[in-house]
Amino acid sequence: MSTSxxxxxxxxxxxxxxxLPWRAPGTTPWxxxxxxxxxxxxxxxxxxxxxxxxxxRWPAPAALAAEAPGEAIRQWGRLGYxxxxxxxxxxxxxxxxxxxxxxxxxxxxxxxxxxxxSYTAAAVASFAFGQRHAVLDTNVRRVLARLVTGVPQPPAAxxxxxxxxxxxxxxxxxxxxxxxxxxxxxxxxxxxxxASPQCGACPVARECAWLAAGRPPEPAGAARRRSQRxxxxxxxxxxxxxxxxxxxxxxxxxxxxxxxxxxPTQLARALDGLVADGLVDPLPDGRYALPGxxxxxxxxxxxxxx
Numbered sequence: 014m015s016t017s018x019x020x021x022x023x024x025x026x027x028x029x030x031x032x033l034p035w036r037a038p039g040t041t042p043w044x045x046x047x048x049x050x051x052x053x054x055x056x057x058x059x060x061x062x063x064x065x066x067x068x069x070r071w072p073a074p075a076a077l078a079a080e081a082p083g084e085a086i087r088q089w090g091r092l093g094y095x096x097x098x099x100x101x102x103x104x105x106x107x108x109x110x111x112x113x114x115x116x117x118x119x120x121x122x123x124x125x126x127x128x129x130x131s132y133t134a135a136a137v138a139s140f141a142f143g144q145r146h147a148v149l150d151t152n153v154r155r156v157l158a159r160l161v162t163g164v165p166q167p168p169a170a171x172x173x174x175x176x177x178x179x180x181x182x183x184x185x186x187x188x189x190x191x192x193x194x195x196x197x198x199x200x201x202x203x204x205x206x207x208a209s210p211q212c213g214a215c216p217v218a219r220e221c222a223w224l225a226a227g228r229p230p231e232p233a234g235a236a237r238r239r240s241q242r243x244x245x246x247x248x249x250x251x252x253x254x255x256x257x258x259x260x261x262x263x264x265x266x267x268x269x270x271x272x273x274x275x276x277p278t279q280l281a282r283a284l285d286g287l288v289a290d291g292l293v294d295p296l297p298d299g300r301y302a303l304p305g306x307x308x309x310x311x312x313x314x315x316x317x318x319x
């Protein structure tokens with residue numbers, strides 16, 4: 014099967030691949046890892062400037078590891094789900110201390126890093142090191158569901174059968190397999206989209222089981238993930254509180270938070286959650302800071318007195 018699909022998909026990718034910074038010739042494995050973490054729950058258009066700013070400030074893991082973890086949160090800005098920033102900082106520390114400051118090529122070693130799951134480990138091993146792994150993101154799963162299985166959408170959760178199917182389609186040569194994986198992701202992102210697939214532009218439309226069946230819709234009552242509202246939620250409140258800390262170069266008081274959110278009970282709940290998640294540090298004087306502020310402040314004082 015891989016022969017009939019791979020050649021047209023790879024040819025299409027060669028003509029239509031987006032010029033993304035983490036795909037540029039000579040990009041580092043660290044750049045690829047940062048991009049994959051940022052892309053986990055954030056659109057490409059928002060990740061591009063954030064990725065470029067991150068790499069400009071911390072071009073290697075050791076540079077990030079030398080900073081307080083709160084600086085990772087500050088740099089993360091409004092990308093959302095800021096625990097990803099903490100995980101990247103933890104990863105940078107581990108890479109610096111245990112891996113000589115470089116990203117390991119081994120997928121199993123990547124899996125042991127904070128916040129790195131099976132998809133991200135496979136993606137980094139493939140895209141940074143040219144290895145042969147099945148890379149199953151939402152886009153790839155949707156393409157395979159339509160092309161091979163003939164259904165409009167993949168199941169809510171990935172399965173062993175999907176992984177085996179993806180592995181069976183991988184070209185034998187690792188470098189080509191890695192390019193095939195990113196090509197399939199691009200096909201799903203640009204052509205075989207969730208809502209409005211452009212089948213006329215698809216390089217494998219003639220072999221698509223879903224198209225051959227007349228593009229049947231999902232069965233009535235099929236459970237799909239609904240987009241969650243954001244306005245007024247605890248998540249929005251958490252974002253507002255973190256924004257107060259990011260915008261301040263010093264710790265802030267509870268009254269600073271009160272000015273950012275009008276519902277006291279929700280504010281208290283969100284603040285407690287941020288503290289529990291390690292995103293905010295309560296200080297002995299009753300103020301709040303981004304994590305690591307007190308430790309780095311003490312280090313700075315000692316350095317000045319020596």
